[in-house]
Amino acid sequence: MVQISRKISESSLFQNFITAVILLTAVLVGIETYPSMIQKYGPILHAMDKIILAIFVLEIVIKLIARFPRPQLFFTDSWNIFDFAIVAAAFLPIHAEYVTVLRLLRLLRVLRLVRALPQLRILVTALLKSIPSMFYVGIFLFLLFYIYAVAAVFLFSANDPIHFRDLPQALISLFRAVTLEDWTDLMYIQTYGCDGYGYDGKEAMCTAPQAFPVLSPLFFISFVMMGTMI
Template sequence: MRSNFCQRMVRHPIFDQAAVIVIVINAVLIGVELSHGSPEITFIQQSIILFFVVELIIRFLGRESYKEYFTDGWNYFDIFIVTVSLIPEAAVSGADVSVLRALRVLRVFRALRAIEELRLITTVLLKSIKSLVYSGALFFIFMYVYAVVGVSMFRNPSYAVSPNAELNPTQPDPYGDLGEAMFSLFRILTGEDWTDLRYNLLQVHSDLSGWVTFYHVSWMVVSGFLLINLVVGAVINNYDKAIEEAHKQDEDRKAEMARREEEDD
């Protein structure tokens, strides 16, 4: 039989609001402590850890059953974060203490569970992993094909650094090998001076000016518009599904709370 007191606490909106406030305070103090450490801040940090432990226990006791608690993946996330947060507090000396204390920043990730909007976004990203993997595989295939074509057509040991520069053989050829070609394609995707890259190639491959232009513009269209929009579309589709599931869960939760209130009366 679970604790009625803990159940009432978990259901109360102030409980979640208090958790969010403590998480925000903790995040601010982690940054402040890096530059202005003091015994007072350390004490507050330790008090926050104690709050997190008590909160974890209350959430556990506030569920109807053990099964209900452990079927929620966010509870595993909380247990992991709180457990990791306790490790640096237990370490008092040694060369690795500073490394362990860096783990305290993981507490900030508790905001992903405490703030509903962040929890929804995180859920969407997790649900999108499968789609993102397939989209990433498709993106890699296109990049690989373009890289092979680029090396085959544009490889040259002499490469100009800028449109007005002399050919400089000490600079890496953007299509000298497969790795450089894929990096150049990624550079084009980010939009980082990709027109300079084209102009430099035109100096070296003046006889292939049409192919140089077609190659780079087509890659911008394929990668920057088609493939990226494919990823965005997959995320948006999962976002719509997550919104529907969240609304359904909210309605079920309200119905369950109303039923319990009737039983209490």
């Protein structure tokens, strides 16, 4: 039994079959986003979900048997723990009123595709290993935002109270700029002054117009270039 389970778990045919089932899971989860499809094919979708869950449970059982006489070795692989947790989550006692939670748990099954595709697994593993370095990148990005936001409040708050009246609003406006969402509007308001650009219909808020024809382009272009490159 152990030898048979080991051969099955290591066979490419079995692995390809599991990959196909995961892809089918992804399709079913997508179908469930259409209420009309659920209403029309609800029982069929529910039955297919049960079959898929049974296949995943059988996969776990086969892999556990393949590890005998030390089945605990199955849990020495982080990917196996991930697979086990996703399958086990389906057996949580979730009431009908929390159907959205149940659907989200089903959605997690799609993540098993990471395990099924070696190239994708390598990519995700490398990404996870880079998290410590990304933490320091995040610190640097925060410092960049903070310095520019404080400077923007000092420089532009009088001219542009909508976007730079205080530090929190300045941070939000700079986030808008770094995502390239109409960042040129922010620049033009400071370049031409609030009385010359951007405050149409909001003239009452433009109480102290001031133009920065040189400083504004330098400020925003430098911030956007650095922010988008990080």
